[in-house]
Structures are given as structure tokens and as C-alpha cells.
Amino acid sequence: MESHPSVPDVSALCAKRFSDFGIRPTAQRMQIASLLLAAPQHLSAEQILACLRATGARVSKATVYNTLNLFASRGLIRQLCVDGARAWFDSNIGPHYHFHDLDSGRLIDVPIPDVQFSRLPPPPPGMEMAGIDLVIRLRKKPAEG
Amino acid sequence: MESHPSVPDVSALCAKRFSDFGIRPTAQRMQIASLLLAAPQHLSAEQILACLRATGARVSKATVYNTLNLFASRGLIRQLCVDGARAWFDSNIGPHYHFHDLDSGRLIDVPIPDVQFSRLPPPPPGMEMAGIDLVIRLRKKPAEG
DNA sequence: TTCCTTGCAAAACTTTTGCATTAAA
DNA sequence: TTTAATGCAAAAGTTTTGCAAGGAA
Numbered sequence: 001m002e003s004h005p006s007v008p009d010v011s012a013l014c015a016k017r018f019s020d021f022g023i024r025p026t027a028q029r030m031q032i033a034s035l036l037l038a039a040p041q042h043l044s045a046e047q048i049l050a051c052l053r054a055t056g057a058r059v060s061k062a063t064v065y066n067t068l069n070l071f072a073s074r075g076l077i078r079q080l081c082v083d084g085a086r087a088w089f090d091s092n093i094g095p096h097y098h099f100h101d102l103d104s105g106r107l108i109d110v111p112i113p114d115v116q117f118s119r120l121p122p123p124p125p126g127m128e129m130a131g132i133d134l135v136i137r138l139r140k141k142p143a144e145g
Numbered sequence: 146m147e148s149h150p151s152v153p154d155v156s157a158l159c160a161k162r163f164s165d166f167g168i169r170p171t172a173q174r175m176q177i178a179s180l181l182l183a184a185p186q187h188l189s190a191e192q193i194l195a196c197l198r199a200t201g202a203r204v205s206k207a208t209v210y211n212t213l214n215l216f217a218s219r220g221l222i223r224q225l226c227v228d229g230a231r232a233w234f235d236s237n238i239g240p241h242y243h244f245h246d247l248d249s250g251r252l253i254d255v256p257i258p259d260v261q262f263s264r265l266p267p268p269p270p271g272m273e274m275a276g277i278d279l280v281i282r283l284r285k286k287p288a289e290g
Numbered sequence: 291t292t293c294c295t296t297g298c299a300a301a302a303c304t305t306t307t308g309c310a311t312t313a314a315a
Numbered sequence: 316t317t318t319a320a321t322g323c324a325a326a327a328g329t330t331t332t333g334c335a336a337g338g339a340a
Binding site: 169170171172189206207210214231232 | 314
């Protein structure tokens with residue numbers, strides 16, 4: 001039995017990820033992962049809670065937070081810090097950077113090949129780079145005159 | 146009357162900055178600015194409140210937050226978002242990037258010339274770059290074996 | 291049974307706000 | 316005198332936690 005090409009089997013993907021990352025599958029975890037992994041996207045905890053409740057799912061706020069923290073700590077998703085207001089959870093765990101639209105708050109992925117460094121500072125002695133977070137802030141271009 | 150070279154007159158600097166940025170000087174604002182502008186550094190609102198109170202200053206938490214927001218909105222300081230826990234205020238308003246020590250939480254400035262981009266993505270149509278935030282995460286280098 | 295997960299409510303924490311008081315222009 | 320800034324307490328918003336109940340192995 002095959003799924004429609006435009007509706008890939010997210011459940012199967014989630015199940016595989018759970019086993020890959022050593023995460024015990026439960027109904028709530030499947031629902032949260034299915035929502036996030038349906039596409040590369042950036043969602044807040046509150047958005048996830050609202051989406052799930054809108055579809056009739058029975059899930060608590062505490063479970064959403066606990067689950068997102070679990071996913072992030074295992075590497076299933078990535079937690080972003082782009083504004084001080086709240087955390088964003090990124091279902092794209094491959095390396096990439098972000099545009100941040102200051103007007104709308106929207107995040108847009110920037111693929112790795114679009115950014116090249118010709119120079120980076122050496123880490124301080126005894127330390128090593130654990131990652132690079134790059135956020136390019138965007139605003140509306142003013143009308144020409 | 147000259148100040149000692151290793152103890153520059155921070156008060157005079159603050160007064161000049163206030164007039165440059167159109168900020169009305171008050172006792173609390175001077176105290177907060179003097180603390181921040183004494184050196185290039187990264188402080189949280191809570192740290193600033195604690196420092197001021199430790200020196201006997203009479204200042205409220207609300208005033209610290211209001212003042213930091215005022216300073217940041219006028220460009221006297223810069224607000225950073227490196228971890229989701231709290232905001233950091235940077236007295237270095239010149240362009241630069243940051244190392245973030247994941248073990249200690251400490252921030253270290255990275256001067257502009259230490260980072261060079263040989264490629265950056267074009268902003269989406271109708272938008273322009275408003276700034277680039279780069280955070281290089283650091284961890285302790287594991288012992289060699 | 292045993293261990294883990296969930297839900298609820300409460301707590302913790304950072305930041306903002308309303309309002310009376312105080313200080314600055 | 317007129318306007319703006321401060322302090323306090325309370326509120327708001329996000330995230331975490333304690334604990335009893337429910338579910339999986």
C-alpha cells in the first residue's frame with residue numbers, strides 16, 4: 001500500500017526517526033513529530049499546541065514542552081534563538097542558516113552553499129567550534145525616490 | 146583637571162552619549178550607562194540591577210528594564226539574543242560578532258576583520274539586509290588520546 | 291509490576307505595565 | 316508648572332516542575 005506522492009507517509013518517517021534517536025514512541029510524541037516533520041518549518045511550542053488541539057488531539061502544554069526539549073536534546077529537531085520572545089523549533093536538522101524578517105517575524109532557511117566564509121577566527125585555546133549560528137535580519141526595502 | 150589614564154572619565158562619556166542620542170540624563174540612567182560603558186562587555190538586566198544595588202545605588206527593576214530598552218532603541222547599546230534564557234546587553238555598538246562558550250555561557254567579541262564572507266545570499270525580493278548576527282558556539286576541546 | 295509518560299496546576303523566571311510619587315526642564 | 320522618569324506591585328508571557336493518574340513493556 002503506497003501513500004500519495006504529495007502526502008508522504010510522515011508516520012513512517014517519525015517511527016524511523018524515533019528508533020534512530022532512541023525515542024520511545026507515544027501518541028503525543030507521534031502527533032508532535034508528525035506536525036513538525038511534515039515539512040521543513042519553524043514552529044513555536046504554542047503554535048504546536050494550538051495546531052494539535054485544533055485537530056482534536058488530546059495533549060497538554062507540559063507534554064509539548066517536555067517533548068520538544070526531548071526531541072531537541074536527541075537531535076531530532078533543532079531549537080533556535082532568533083528573538084528574545086520565545087524559542088523556535090526547526091524540523092530541518094541539516095546544517096543551514098536563517099533569514100529573519102523583522103517585520104513579520106518569519107524565518108526562512110538559507111542553504112549552506114549560499115554562505116561561504118573566506119575567514120573565520122580560530123577558537124580560543126583549549127576550545128573548539130561546536131557550531132555556527134548565522135541570522136540575516138531583513139526589513140522591507142524602502143520605496144525608491 | 147584630568148582623570149587617570151587607566152580610569153577614564155566614564156561620566157563624561159555617558160553625558161556625551163546621552164546628548165548624542167537625545168537621552169535625558171537622570172541619576173539612574175547615568176548609573177546604568179556608567180556601568181555598561183566602563184568597558185566593552187555583556188551584561189544581563191539582573192546583573193546590572195545587582196551591581197548597582199551592591200554599590201548602594203537606589204534603582205528599581207522596572208527602571209533597569211525601561212532604561213535598557215531605551216538605550217537599545219536609541220542605539221546606545223545593543224541587545225543580543227544568544228540563548229533563550231534572557232537578553233544580554235552589549236556596550237560595544239560597533240559592528241562585531243560573538244563567540245558563545247556553551248560551558249560557561251560567556252560571550253566573547255569577535256572583531257569584524259576576523260570574519261570574511263566570500264558569499265552571502267541575496268535578500269528575497271523587496272527586502273534588504275538589516276544586519277547579520279553571527280554566533281560561534283564553543284565547547285571545551287576534548288583531551289587528545 | 292515496574293518504569294516511563296502524561297496532564298494538570300502551580301511555580302519559576304524574565305520582562306512589561308499601571309499608577310501614584312518624585313524629579314527634571 | 317508642566318512634562319517625563321521612577322518605584323512598587325501586579326500582571327503578562329514563556330517555560331519548568333511536582334505529583335497523581337494513566338499507559339507501555
